[in-house]
Amino acid sequence: MAEAIDSKIKNYKTAPFDSRFPNTNQTRNCFQNYLDYHRCNKALSSKDMDTTPCDWYQRVYKSICPSGWVNGWDEGIDNGSFAGRV
Amino acid sequence: MAHPSQLGFQDAASPVMEELLHFHDHALMIVFLISTLVLYIIVAMVSTKLTNMYILDSQEIEIIWTVLPAIILILIALPSLRILYLMDEINNPHLSVKAIGHQWYWSYEYTDYQEIAFDSYMIPTQDLAPGQFRLLEVDHRMVVPTEAPVRVLVTAEDVLHSWAVPALGVKMDAVPGRLNQTAFIASRPGVFYGQCSEICGANHSFMPIVVEAVPLMYFQDWSTLMLEDA
Numbered sequence: 001m002a003e004a005i006d007s008k009i010k011n012y013k014t015a016p017f018d019s020r021f022p023n024t025n026q027t028r029n030c031f032q033n034y035l036d037y038h039r040c041n042k043a044l045s046s047k048d049m050d051t052t053p054c055d056w057y058q059r060v061y062k063s064i065c066p067s068g069w070v071n072g073w074d075e076g077i078d079n080g081s082f083a084g085r086v
Numbered sequence: 087m088a089h090p091s092q093l094g095f096q097d098a099a100s101p102v103m104e105e106l107l108h109f110h111d112h113a114l115m116i117v118f119l120i121s122t123l124v125l126y127i128i129v130a131m132v133s134t135k136l137t138n139m140y141i142l143d144s145q146e147i148e149i150i151w152t153v154l155p156a157i158i159l160i161l162i163a164l165p166s167l168r169i170l171y172l173m174d175e176i177n178n179p180h181l182s183v184k185a186i187g188h189q190w191y192w193s194y195e196y197t198d199y200q201e202i203a204f205d206s207y208m209i210p211t212q213d214l215a216p217g218q219f220r221l222l223e224v225d226h227r228m229v230v231p232t233e234a235p236v237r238v239l240v241t242a243e244d245v246l247h248s249w250a251v252p253a254l255g256v257k258m259d260a261v262p263g264r265l266n267q268t269a270f271i272a273s274r275p276g277v278f279y280g281q282c283s284e285i286c287g288a289n290h291s292f293m294p295i296v297v298e299a300v301p302l303m304y305f306q307d308w309s310t311l312m313l314e315d316a
Contacts, residue, residue, distance in 0.1 A: 014181055017176050026265045027263070030265055066239075
């Protein structure tokens with residue numbers, strides 16, 4: 001399972017088609033992967049597990065989210081004003 | 087790119103645009119044929135001294151001029167729907183680029199591997215080199231590899247803009263707070279121009295888009311160069 005995730009991350013070209021977001025509006029795709037990365041990190045590190053599988057979400061959100069949005073959200077997380085539930 | 091006194095579309099640089107071109111030829115031919123027929127009939131009716139007072143109804147011609155237009159409409163609708171669904175096909179892109187509209191320039195981000203980001207301003211007319219195109223050239227072009235499905239995610243930082251490149255058959259609105267996805271494949275190397283397509287203030291006409299399609303090897307060289315310059 002871990003090997004499958006590792007090879008997926010190694011062979012990463014760009015964010016693949018996500019059938020949850022089949023339409024033109026990809027706003028939620030970007031935000032969902034950002035949330036999933038932080039939630040995954042929080043869940044796995046709270047159990048002292050390896051957080052490498054979470055890197056998939058990070059690759060995807062870095063591919064599709066505008067960096068301005070990501071920087072704003074990162075700041076929000078740092079100073080506790082992030083609106084999403086992590 | 088566009089030429090002076092141009093009547094038709096620019097040469098297609100993507101498979102979708104080729105399909106749109108052919109469909110437009112097909113639909114326009116039907117329009118020309120119908121218009122010619124109608125004009126002929128008008129001229130014929132207007133230019134005769136004969137009058138007709140005795141024909142009251144005629145089942146046959148009524149059937150013909152109901153069924154024939156229905157058939158013509160179907161002949162237009164079928165290729166149209168075919169292209170509509172073709173444009174909606176799931177594609178697995180090789181590259182994602184973000185195009186972000188600002189007042190009054192575009193910025194592009196390539197963040198699949200490392201972070202390449204740059205602004206793309208129009209070259210002012212007084213700074214053009216000989217042979218360059220007025221109001222169309224930019225300082226940094228959006229470079230993409232040929233023959234590769236490219237996903238473009240369009241958004242805006244301030245007001246509405248629209249990212250359009252006619253030769254690639256692409257236009258997508260840039261809405262603040264929203265990420266709109268479009269995709270294209272550049273079938274041949276070349277430089278393709280477009281202009282902002284949503285009114286966005288004083289310099290709306292002066293924030294063009296230039297896509298430069300190059301073979302993959304040159305794209306890799308360009309991205310290495312962009313990373314070094316950053």
